[in-house]
Amino acid sequence: MNYKSTRGESNVRETEALLKGLANDGGLYVPETFPMNSLTYEDLADKNYQEIAYIVLQKFFPSFSKAVLKEAIQSAYSQSNFDTLDIAPLHSLLERVSVLELFHGRTQAFKDMALSLFPYLLVEARKAEGETRETLILTATSGDTGKAALEGFKDVKGTHIQVFYPTDGVSPMQQEQMQKQEGNNVNVTAIRGNFDDAQQFLKRLFVDQDMANEVDKKGVMFSSANSINIGRLAPQVVYYVATYARLVDIGAIHKDEVFNVVVPTGNFGNILAAYYAKMMGIPVGKLICASNRNNVLTDFFKTGVYNMNRPFYTTLSPSMDIVESSNFERFLYYISEQDADVTKKRMADLKATGELSVSETEKKQIDGQFAGVYCNDEETKAIIEQVYNSYGYLLDPHTAVAFGAYMKELHAHPEDGARHTVIAATAHPFKFPPVICQALDIREGDTPYDSLENISAVTGVAFPKPLEALKDKELRFTKVIDKENMRHEILDFIDTF
Numbered sequence: 001m002n003y004k005s006t007r008g009e010s011n012v013r014e015t016e017a018l019l020k021g022l023a024n025d026g027g028l029y030v031p032e033t034f035p036m037n038s039l040t041y042e043d044l045a046d047k048n049y050q051e052i053a054y055i056v057l058q059k060f061f062p063s064f065s066k067a068v069l070k071e072a073i074q075s076a077y078s079q080s081n082f083d084t085l086d087i088a089p090l091h092s093l094l095e096r097v098s099v100l101e102l103f104h105g106r107t108q109a110f111k112d113m114a115l116s117l118f119p120y121l122l123v124e125a126r127k128a129e130g131e132t133r134e135t136l137i138l139t140a141t142s143g144d145t146g147k148a149a150l151e152g153f154k155d156v157k158g159t160h161i162q163v164f165y166p167t168d169g170v171s172p173m174q175q176e177q178m179q180k181q182e183g184n185n186v187n188v189t190a191i192r193g194n195f196d197d198a199q200q201f202l203k204r205l206f207v208d209q210d211m212a213n214e215v216d217k218k219g220v221m222f223s224s225a226n227s228i229n230i231g232r233l234a235p236q237v238v239y240y241v242a243t244y245a246r247l248v249d250i251g252a253i254h255k256d257e258v259f260n261v262v263v264p265t266g267n268f269g270n271i272l273a274a275y276y277a278k279m280m281g282i283p284v285g286k287l288i289c290a291s292n293r294n295n296v297l298t299d300f301f302k303t304g305v306y307n308m309n310r311p312f313y314t315t316l317s318p319s320m321d322i323v324e325s326s327n328f329e330r331f332l333y334y335i336s337e338q339d340a341d342v343t344k345k346r347m348a349d350l351k352a353t354g355e356l357s358v359s360e361t362e363k364k365q366i367d368g369q370f371a372g373v374y375c376n377d378e379e380t381k382a383i384i385e386q387v388y389n390s391y392g393y394l395l396d397p398h399t400a401v402a403f404g405a406y407m408k409e410l411h412a413h414p415e416d417g418a419r420h421t422v423i424a425a426t427a428h429p430f431k432f433p434p435v436i437c438q439a440l441d442i443r444e445g446d447t448p449y450d451s452l453e454n455i456s457a458v459t460g461v462a463f464p465k466p467l468e469a470l471k472d473k474e475l476r477f478t479k480v481i482d483k484e485n486m487r488h489e490i491l492d493f494i495d496t497f
């Protein structure tokens with residue numbers, strides 16, 4: 001299968017797209033021919049996660065041999081990486097509401113769903129492309145991608161990984177997970193600023209030919225583990241397909257029955273994966289895009305205008321503190337009916353003015369399929385408390401934003417109540433001990449671990465093993481730099497290879 005860029009560059013091999021991450025013209029790779037309506041329940045019935053993963057992924061990566069893809073899937077979605085056989089279990093919260101738990105991987109966030117598999121795809125792509133240079137994965141993280149990418153790539157031969165996280169925003173637990181990272185091919189650096197600063201810098205670096213030449217002389221090429229990479233996006237489609245199959249398997253919906261999906265959104269990767277599943281034939285109804293106070297997407301779905309000229313807020317759901325959602329470009333591409341010229345022009349507008357808009361016709365199209373809703377921090381805490389007190393189920397702050405968005409949308413459209421709704425749960429609540437303590441009025445300890453002991457004692461929720469083990473590990477990466485020095489940091493790291 002060939003890929004093309006949302007801005008026009010075409011005829012790119014899938015392994016090339018995987019390896020490069022971002023197209024030369026600055027666009028994002030999308031399949032040249034999308035596998036539209038290529039899935040039916042009959043293909044999926046009674047299959048397990050790994051089997052469904054194979055069915056979905058071979059549509060995006062048909063050049064991979066069956067044996068290679070199957071082995072990658074078995075290794076990625078194994079019992080050493082996930083603490084449940086279901087991989088992405090559905091928790092039935094209410095009669096028509098299921099929580100899709102995406103936090104059972106090694107780092108307790110949904111990023112593990114893709115980043116457990118992605119390194120295998122990348123290693124294979126290196127082989128297929130005859131790439132002999134070392135691959136340096138550059139990653140900007142709003143909190144969870146960094147750790148998941150570090151775990152996925154640690155000590156993978158031929159690869160190195162550099163993670164940048166912003167000092168403003170990531171939770172203490174997220175920071176500690178990264179600062180204590182193990183492995184001999186990893187580097188983690190904090191930058192003064194916010195996530196958008198880090199992400200913008202890396203996006204520019206990927207298309208900087210001088211830098212590419214400079215590192216090429218050192219026998220190195222860059223790649224990205226951010227959700228702009230098609231190797232991140234495709235594995236995320238799997239759990240929406242698997243969820244549909246499971247809902248039908250257990251009789252929660254009929255095979256032709258439409259269900260809604262609520263996704264706590266930052267970079268628009270996870271919700272785009274749900275949209276991909278819909279385009280592939282899964283009967284997804286409304287996609288509810290949940291945001292925190294950084295509600296640029298809520299405003300877009302209301303008005304058809306994406307306006308980045310606004311303040312950036314740090315919130316209790318840091319992985320959604322994003323104003324420039326990079327996967328939104330892929331969405332623009334599809335709603336323009338895959339028109340690369342239009343998409344390119346819109347992205348140029350966005351760059352020039354900080355703003356872009358869609359046409360009336362496109363807006364109508366979007367209205368039938370998407371809704372944007374946001375919750376602020378006070379609401380987020382209230383929801384954690386309310387859901388815990390009512391149903392005994394503990395939400396992390398990101399998932400709480402999604403639950404709040406579901407409630408608000410239901411209030412505005414009571415008819416939605418007749419439909420089954422799936423809420424994507426993107427992180428384990430134990431990644432955010434201060435918020436949980438505040439929401440449930442539990443005493444905070446001197447360290448995050450003490451707080452978690454208290455939360456565990458009150459709620460009975462077990463400590464995820466990897467978080468417990470973190471306590472006694474040593475701090476390895478505590479450097480903080482200005483964003484102007486990111487380039488230097490990368491070159492210094494390369495000199496240690």
Ligand SMILES: *Cc1c(COP(=O)(O)O)cnc(C)c1O
Nearest residue numbers: 144266267268269270319426427
């Ligand atoms: C990354 C992340 C999000 C946002 O996902 P996108 O794909 O960037 O929209 C939401 N919640 C958590 C916990 C995350 O780690």
